[in-house]
Amino acid sequence: MEEIIMTDQETGEEIPFYIVEETTLNEKHYLLVSTDDPDEMTEESEAAILYEVSEDGEESVFATVEDEEELDAIAKVFAELLDDTDISVE
Secondary structure, X not given: OOEEEEEOOOOOOEEEEEEEEEEEEOOEEEEEEEOOOHHHOOOOOXXXXXXXXXXXXXXXXXXXXXXXXXXXXXXXXXXXXXXXXXXXXO
């Protein structure tokens, strides 16, 4: 799995994430990420759904999806994409 390093804008801390899955919906690019390697994830592992907020040509900038309706919709898409794996999105 691809690992990316994200920088927390408030603290400047660099945090490694693994991209579990990615998709585009309504022209918005989403990532399902986890701090755990997807091959080693357990039921206690946590994941986050991020969306790209940067413009073309800029360094990629992602933010956490916080709108409940949007989060539910994209979580369903990721659940379908991950249907043949042991990872579930809730």
